[in-house]
Amino acid sequence: MALLELNDVHTYYGAIHALRGVSISVEDGEIVTLIGSNGAGKSTTLRTISGLLRPRQGTVSLGDKRLDGLRPHQIVQLGVCQSPEGRRVFARMTVHENLEMGAFSRKEKTKIASDFERVYGLFPRLKERTAQRAGTLSGGEQQMLAIARALMAAPRVLLLDEPSMGLAPILVEQIFEIIKTINQQGTTVLLVEQNALMALGIANRGYILQTGEIVLTDDAHKLAANPEVKRAYLGG
Amino acid sequence: MDQIVQTFIIGLSNGLIFALVALGYSLVYGIIELINFAHGDVFMLGSMIALLLISGVFGVTAATSPLMIVIIVAAVILITMAVTATINVTIERLAYRPLRNAPKLAPLISAIGMSFVLQNIALLIAGPANKSIDNVLPSVNLLSYIGVNTVELSFRQVFVAVVTVPLLIGMSWFVAKTKQGKAMRATAQDPDTAGLMGVDVNRTIAFTFLIGGALAGAAGVVQILYNNVTVWNLGFRFGLNAFTSAVLGGIGNLPGAVLGALVLGQINAFSDRYVAANWTNAIVFMVLIGVLVFKPTGLLGQQLADRA
Structure with a gap:
């Protein structure tokens, strides 16, 4: 059985039918990538x-x-945490406080402490800036913080939304290595x-999403x- | 000189009471960007409840022993805070939460409606006239013990500080250091993302109203013991001052709200003393308009831009 499974999901924004029967499965231990152009869903x-949006079907x-119908904080508690698009770090909190927010629903103090060590090990830049306000970080550092923050929830499934957005190519490579x-x-x-090329480079499998529908799925190297x-996504 | 010092002391007492109410405006605005127009009326209900408890339930008079008065006042503060906190949470649940995703104007109108509802409840129960209680706090001039008789620092004024200052300090500590406080700050900055980090956003918002209501209740008790009088539309005058304090300090900014309240307290006292009490509300409105026109972010408003 897949670890995370979406089965025929339909989501609406008001009257707009944004997802039209999306089915995705992610097996334990995989990296699965979801590729598509702007506005594909x-x-x-x-x-x-x-849980920020509820599927209508x-x-x-x-x-x-079942996750559908639960509220966001309940879904985090079950082990799915997201690093959202546009980073969305808490700008007026310090790096350390942002990471604490990631661990918000956890109680085991010693494990949280060792996870701090873990994410500071993955992102040494953040360790140097632990007392700095997140809003003063560079874009790349904010992205690192957003990923680190989600990791602090110790999720079974980590959802990453556009971690390469707006970053210099060298930073993008760094981020993908860390993923x-x-x-x-x-x-x-x-x-x-x-960035389909990069994503397919590290993923096991991929799904191609077009106007709210999965149009293709395969092993990542076959998709590439x-x-x-x-022609459509890799610029050649 | 003595007169100026005297006015300053009065202004400080005013300001501390405003601060407790202003924090409620700022907390709620910070977290859901709503000007809770009913907040001043929650404060008014706090003073009504305190009046009922002190003279009705506990039957305190000027003749009650000092020890009993201390115990009763402490109990009244706690009970009133609990009741106004409950009222405020109920208001959020009934009047604001159903409109959470509606255009911003909708909860604002709902807040004005709640304000009328609360005022009319008070009017119905307490009637249109001023309600007053005996002066239960001793009216001695504490400065006379050190040989100063030209300036009065009354026991009541010290009492105001004794209640408000620890609450203000406790509140800042709570928001800065505790887990629940961090959840409030995170929700204020970005509710969706706070949810993604495991914060129960609805509970956090309700909790913010709980704290705001409790502080308004404490302010209500302090005000009835300080001024000995309350009335159904008291929330308007105090609400105006407290809201202006919050705006002056930078709405959503908690230290700013306290600073704004201390300034507003002085403006009230000096206007009452040197201009005319009739003009005070007009002057407060002028300050409000001035801030909104010339420095809408207030004294301590948002210095750090949020980067996307």
């Missing part, structure tokens, strides 16, 4: 998984637990990206080699 999919489940490391350390990742995918 990638963020909507993640917002639906996290279809189910979202984590293992044998790979996080996955190797045992966290399942669902990665939403516009698919001529249609290349």
